[in-house]
Amino acid sequence: MPMEKTFDPAAIEAKWAHEWESRGLFRPERPDATPFTIVNPPPNVTGALHIGHALDNTLQDVLVRYERLRGKDALWVVGMDHAGIATQMVVERQLEERQDKRTNYTRDEFVEKVWQWKGESGGQITGQLRRLGCSMDWSREQFTMDPHFTQAVVKVFVDLHKKGLIYRDKRLVNWDPKLKTAISDLEVETHEVQGGFWHFKYPLADGVTLDDGRDYIEVATTRPETMLADMAVAVHPDDARYRSVIGKDILQPITGRRFKVVADEHADPELGSGAVKITPGHDFNDFDVGKRAGFKPGEMLNMLDGDANVIQTADGLIPAEYLGLHRFRRDGKDGARELVVMRMKELGFLIPHVDKDGGEHDAEPRTIQTPFGDRGGVVIEPWLTDQWYVDAETLAQPPMAAVRDGRINIVPKTWEKTFFNWMENIQPWCVSRQLWWGHRIPAWYAEDGSIFVAETEEEAQAQAGAGVALTRDEDVLDTWFSSALWPFATLGWPENSELLKRHYPNDVLISGFDILFFWDARMAMQGMEFMGDVPWKTLYLHGLVRAPDGAKMSKSKGNVVDPLGLIDQYGADALRFFMAAMESQGRDIKMDDARLAGYRNFATKLWNAARFCEANGISASTSFEAPAATLPVNRWIIGEVAATVAAMESAFAAYRFDEAANAIYSFAWDRFCDWYLELIKGAIDDETKAVAGWVLDQILVMLHPFMPFITEELWTGLGDRAGYPLITAKWPAPAAENDAAASADIDWLIKLVSELRTAKAELGLPPGARLTAHFPASLKARTDKLAAQLDRLARLESVSFDPAPAGASAQLVVEGETITVPLEGVIDIAAERDRLTKALAAAAKERDGLAGRLNNPSFVERAKPEAVDKARADHAAKEAEADRLTAALARLG
Template sequence: MTDQIAEPALDKTFDPAGIEAKWYAHWEQNNLFRPERPDAQPFTIVNPPPNVTGSLHIGHALDNTLQDVVIRYERLRGKDALWVVGTDHAGIATQMVVERQMEAKQDKRTNYTREQFIEKVWEWKAESGGTITGQLRRLGCSMDWSREQFTMDPHFTKAVVKVFVDLHRQGLIYRDKRLVNWDPKLKTAISDLEVETREIQGHFWHFRYPLSDGSGHITVATTRPETMLADMAVAVNPNDERYKPLLERGATVTLPITGREIPIVADEHADPELGSGAVKITPGHDFNDFEVGKRAGIEARDMLNMLDAEAKVCQTADGLIPHPFLGLDRFEARAAVVAEMKELGLLIPHVTKDKEGNPVEHDAEPRTIATPYGDRGGVVIEPWLTDQWYVDAATLAIPPMEAVRNGSIEIVPKSWEKTFFNWMENIQPWCVSRQLWWGHRIPAWYSEDGEIFVAETEEEAQALAGNKALTRDSDVLDTWFSSALWPFATLGWPDQDSALLAKHYPNDLLVSGFDILFFWDARMAMQGIHFMKEVPWKRLYLHGLVRAADGQKMSKSKGNVVDPLGLIDQYGADALRFFMTAMESQGRDVKMDEKRVEGYRNFATKLWNAARFCQANGIIGGIVGREGSIAAPKATSAVNRWIIGEVVETVAALDRAMADLRFDAAANAIYHFVWNQFCDWYIELIKGQFDDETKAVAGWVLDQILVMLHPFMPFVTEELWSKTGERAHELIVAAWPAPEAAVDAGAKAEVEWLIALVGNLRGAKAELGISPGARLSAYLADPSAETRAIIERNPAVVDRLARLEPIRFEAAPAGAAMQVGAGDAMLAIPLEGVIDIAAEKARLEKALATSAKERDSLGKRLENPAFVEKAKPEAVEKAKADHAAHSAEAERLAAALARLG
């Protein structure tokens, strides 16, 4: 083995901490995450690059565990398995971190030039920017750290600039005035993903807008009264009979406060069933209103803007906002507008009744409002009309949709295809400019007369501009713009001669949370197909969220966030990884269950103890396969032929599950084999029979277990591999099992008969309160030839595990006996002298009556609609669980009574 670190004997107890630190350092130092395999078939995945400011959360743990399971599996299968790793420069998040540090020192960004501030960000990255990469190592992620990427690296920046310039020359990037999500605290546009919607208590105000001809008024309702200072229309539904006369005569409204005359327009956006059916339209400050305004013929350049970058009231282009409102914060302006409308007698009060039934007037109707907040700035987001750079996403979306339709990209689970198409077919222009200093600066220069020159360098821009003086655009690009290039820019693009690019693009698989399907996955598909003329990856696997145990979404405010590093400290990385894999079922959300994590720590301990048993009995691995052969050894005994067949079936089950990306099925297949077949039965069956054949088979099977389990539990398996045999190499670069054997149906039937006998007999003893070690007599009249042969070939199993005297092939004597089945046989076990039959019957009947009563009582409660509909959900769930438990117990007790005859 490379830099041998193996020790001869296993410790008595399994302690993950020391093992994990030792082996991860060994793998990385010896370049085992990407062994030299120049002629091997490539297999490539890229990690969703975490923010350089980030730390490992439970979602990262799920996402990266699944990727590591896949990459370790493919590496074991002999492929040139490349897992591209890196971090995202995270424009907003990183700039905020550095600015907060400056604020703590009574300093601020604007005290420095742009270049000086960016230098401070690079200093911060050098000191503090590697937290999450260290945490990914703790999880066991076998990424190719030798090629770690950063989205602000020079080669990556070159790719980003080229993409922007090329798209601009092709007419797919342009500058436009549109509404954006504006964060007034950070003073930048942000993406939808950086907006979180909160339910807050707000109000609904009703106002009268006077008709300009003095013939009456029209009533509108709004949750944002301040925006009436920039209203440009009132919309009504074209089919609303109440307003058809106003539409026919071209009626207008004269706005209170500003005196602006605005039209009444027909638009389907107005819902006749909601409020008065009339909607105020502020196209410069509402996304829906923006679209209504465009349909009404208002150009974006003519839409009124009443707020500055800090969300304070500024004068609109028509100069109609009265001076007292100017400079007010938007929420101060809200109160001022309401007060003015009330003073003008145009506020329609909301009327309720007090306890005595008397009417009480309120300025507004209380209303719970879904309100957008910036997840970084923490303030209410303002839809703001501004000039930004946009990508023609609708054009770029066409090839990815075709790729999904023709199978070039397979989305797993397939149920996500409908969502993918729905979003892509209705995709909006993608705003890619951000008003920050940290990030990829937009390669655009402006002349004094407003002409724009886009080029890869300032020299090229100046050549295009001639003698005109140029000023560079101060904005940077949206982080998602650069990360959209991840599958090919990380491999050397735009260097078309890159051998890495030629071999590893397109990638084979992308594993991603469904929540970034549109922000990252779809955009990678757009850019990858556009620039590489091939899909970025062949398969896209979308996993769910990790939720709290009660199914709620985890959040700091709820106090239900689980720290994966804490779980690793307590139970080990292997246990957490196995939990994540076993619970991941084709995109369904994962409910956090610490007891399950603890259970998988116990699973690792059980394997550890089984390996210690093998070691203590002279069973070692590595005998078969020293020269590269990993075929199963020759076997004659039924139990050895059976366990080899079980390996064959488990390998096949794992391969099927991994091919279908059924992570839960893969984890459950190896878990069942290790716990039940190998530890519980095979080891029990071979105790005391350690001939050379059995030692060879047992050692080989243990080797196969370590290889099959390695993708899921890499640390404990590597440690056991190093201490249970002579090894030419580490487990991480071993070969995937190829038993070159078949399932022996006869051996399988024989061993399963013995397992059924022992298992059923142990269960029957437990039901009747008979000591597990009690030796009993057994009778089997007229056995089939196959059953008799099995019994006669396995006297040691019948004696040692079943704890039976030699089975007699005759009818049982008269008297009470319990019946125990195995295969086609039903054995009679006399009970006279073994237990007090009358007392046992009485005990069982009493217990059965109690369980049946509880079962029936709970059943009636669950059949009552009033209980199911009105009780707390947790009370209903508990009742269902208790009902199931009592039902199962009643069935068990009834079966035990039946055994007594």
């Protein structure tokens, strides 16, 4: 059947997505082929396709389709992450909408509700990835809570515990009082908050005074409520102001607690009074000071419960009026902070802040960098609690060695410094979470506090002995703990499956730089610990997709782009090509509707070129290698194919997605559609049909990784190849060399025709105007050879090798040779010169005006970035216009 007149992306996308998957073409059977393996960063089961997913998965699919075309056994592992916190939040919100809550159910009942939610609503993103054209092995879709994956997670925990690399410890954690769980440093976001800096007097005990006669030490804090759990005041050991009172007792005014003045270099003599109140149970720096002062974690005071409400400390010294108060003012009621400040003021221990006008205030206004939970959205509380930790420092050593010796290649290399900086300073990894949804920690407790870690309860009981009552740990593991096993647990580990042996290590991981530490580094740790080899040979880190003005996308800014909406508007192929063509190593991508529209137009142009071929008897090629060709135009285009294949292979080897995309775009649009089809028009013999059909096939294969839908539709539509779909075709190997003479002739012809067309446009002549041209005698052989194309494309009424007549003429310089086109009698020379002169003056005036603005530092520094960018673009446009008009005037002689 003849092709449809118009290109309809929606119809062919749905058709081919179903066809490929239903026929198992995403994982063709190639047991003897070289394996190629990539795992996708598993999206949250709660997730929906966002623009970052669109970029990440497009780049992965481009690589997978490319390697599949090269004949490899390409496996793209797909699956979802159970997303502990996010999923539990979704289900709890649903309960709240029905005036219900999690605690109305047993743990098992609630977990069952989560599974029910997953079955009904979770995982919509997998359908959305299919719309993008992702050729994942959907038949082996994984989920981190699947039984085989859970077995792997439990084994890893138990084995690490046996090696001493997982342990239980009392330490400070980032506690989210809203979610009531510990979260990692990587899940904490720092925001600027307008707060206060309060100064207080802490009296010295037993009549002790400072050298200056004061009987108190001044301390300052942004968190006055924490003084209820103070355990020391620290001063620098070299600070002469306090040397005499180091080791002396000091009194906390509200609680009456006596504690020591300790010497510690954490106290900065240049900052404030040089003295720092120490609350080791509620501040990470204070925790370390406390340990150096001799406090064991179990002795450190805790003044808050999991909701961040005040509870009694172990020494019982917090006054009753504080108990039960929230840490901050809430619901119109003062919290512990407000009451502490009020009581210290009443007792005369508040040192007021005096502003520049002499006014007194309780606190000095400060902008404070404040930690918030990225999901709970409330201020994080450093909280002293028992948690499970991974010895990340030990596990980090093999991955660092692998990056140093090249076993892991990080692309771009600029990320290596960031990787090493984090890994060399890595802290113990808190992996326990106070949730119900997730992998429950395989640890059991006896009444005497003994802990038994085992893969099953039966094994734990055997360790404890008969008759010992055991209670299982209530916590679950951090979601990133399980996803760190993704490169090998998805392949069947701990069983030594054939799939695992064949596809581990993976070849490439493509990841946003923002999960380098969340996920990538942890995969490297676990993979090298349990598999004895790197998880992947190359780690490719891409940037962010930003709004058109360069701003980061966020729902609060209202600048989030829905990739499904873009697919509806432009087609999946256009969106994919945009993502790949804009992906330049180390740079973020700015959304650009004009470029998206341009790539949709590219697809339409290719469609129309295929229709032209079909209408002229050009069909699918029967040759893998380039057909025999004698005509210069055919020999030229075959050489262009070979050059494009080489350029793309070089770009793919260097992970230059932009260069690979731009190579095939330039060839398909410019060389094939714009010039080759134009050059053969009206002269399509059997040789040309064979060559044109072969070239179009090569374009479809090379373009397929970027634009799979339209290329597959055209591949099938132009020939009877239902049993040989494009997705499993062979990557081009033209076995042809560039014909230098043919290329030189055709390139010269293209330049000449381009110069003629430009001159006509500049001089206001219609494109079809037939002119006379005077060529140097040295070009006679070439013009004779290309006479037919010169007549049709250049629209030359006559070609002469005599000297050009005197008078106005257009001078065309092509490869150093001057071709003269007389203009007397063709145009009104004087009127045209006047028109061009006026237009040039106007363009130059605007150009210079814009240059003046851009050279003004005040404008560049104070104007909005988008205004500066527009001024630069306008200046470039006016500069180009002035250059064009100058050239046109010069042509008149």
